[in-house]
Amino acid sequence: MVFRALAEAEGFVHGKPAEEVSFHEVGAVDSIVDIVGAVIGFHALGIEAISIGPIPVGYGTVRCAHGIYPVPAPAVTVLLESFQIPVSLDGEECEMLTPTGAVLLGCWKKVSDTEIRSVKLLKSANAFGKREFSNRPNLLRASLMETDSVGTVVAPKECAEELLRFDANLDDVTGEILSCAADLLFRAGALDVWFTPIQMKKGRPAVVLSVLAKPELREKLLEIIFRQTGTFGVRETILNRYALDRKYRFVKTSGGDVAVKTGIWHGEEIHFAPEFDDCATASQKVNIPVRQIYRQAVAEYLAGRTFLEENSDSVKEKTDG
Numbered sequence: 001m002v003f004r005a006l007a008e009a010e011g012f013v014h015g016k017p018a019e020e021v022s023f024h025e026v027g028a029v030d031s032i033v034d035i036v037g038a039v040i041g042f043h044a045l046g047i048e049a050i051s052i053g054p055i056p057v058g059y060g061t062v063r064c065a066h067g068i069y070p071v072p073a074p075a076v077t078v079l080l081e082s083f084q085i086p087v088s089l090d091g092e093e094c095e096m097l098t099p100t101g102a103v104l105l106g107c108w109k110k111v112s113d114t115e116i117r118s119v120k121l122l123k124s125a126n127a128f129g130k131r132e133f134s135n136r137p138n139l140l141r142a143s144l145m146e147t148d149s150v151g152t153v154v155a156p157k158e159c160a161e162e163l164l165r166f167d168a169n170l171d172d173v174t175g176e177i178l179s180c181a182a183d184l185l186f187r188a189g190a191l192d193v194w195f196t197p198i199q200m201k202k203g204r205p206a207v208v209l210s211v212l213a214k215p216e217l218r219e220k221l222l223e224i225i226f227r228q229t230g231t232f233g234v235r236e237t238i239l240n241r242y243a244l245d246r247k248y249r250f251v252k253t254s255g256g257d258v259a260v261k262t263g264i265w266h267g268e269e270i271h272f273a274p275e276f277d278d279c280a281t282a283s284q285k286v287n288i289p290v291r292q293i294y295r296q297a298v299a300e301y302l303a304g305r306t307f308l309e310e311n312s313d314s315v316k317e318k319t320d321g
Helices: 002-014 029-044 074-083 099-108 175-187 215-229 276-286 290-302
Strands: 050-052 061-064 067-070 109-112 119-128 139-147 160-170 192-199 205-213 235-242 245-253 256-265 268-274
Touching: 002 029, 002 074, 002 099, 029 099, 050 099, 074 099, 160 215, 175 192, 175 205, 175 215, 205 215, 245 290, 256 276, 256 290, 268 276, 268 290, 276 290
Parallel strands: 050 109
Antiparallel strands: 061 067, 119 139, 160 205, 160 235, 192 205, 245 256, 256 268
16 A cells, blocks of 8 residues: 555656656665565554644755755655645755655554544654754654544444545536446446536536546556546545445345345444345245335344355355455
């Protein structure tokens, strides 16, 4: 995740895909060690989220592989914008935030200092640099805390999933083409596809095509969007999805077996819903309204009359993300 975000930032600066990025300085051995070591430490400590205050970025210029650039460096600027990292403008005349530091803070940031109400300080560590600053110590302090703060509840790690969202404004595509594109995107693995009506320039009615997907499907889905819709640009947003763990049980209805999906939070089943496609199939078998089958499935589940499917083609109890 960290290297991917860094490659995307460098790719944006150089106008090329992340896969073609040459990291230059940030790809040096010491930077790789910094990132890998920091990630190992993050997981070893069992950290669920980090909170950061405004980060001093410094000012002046910095020499990069492609010449002299203003501080913060181009890749740092992209990362600050992408992750909405708070910054302080009262830094020193030097580079105080590198791409390596920015991408680690961005990937880990979950809550801000303003959201914290009370904490228990468990341990602190200080790291000192060699450069002498004129108005502050060259010190980085990290503190390990437990918090019961209001508004900072973090979902269990197993519930968090990083996803991509693509958006494209379309004002010259027919409904038939949009329907075809959505079908192809779903077939290619998109988690969700939807359209939002908007009004574009010159008063043209249009729609926003939105696609939710896993990062590994980026290139595959982008190709479908570009080829099928004719759009000249697609916006990408990296986001976290928190999803309930899901399990499927089965109930018997007058039209046959129906799967019931349950949502689990901290080990407790808090939601359930019969699978509508199963209800529709059962309805057609016995020629009764689908809503009646749906109600039967709900009643059977509430009565506790569920079972696990037992045949060679299915798992007794299946889950999905």
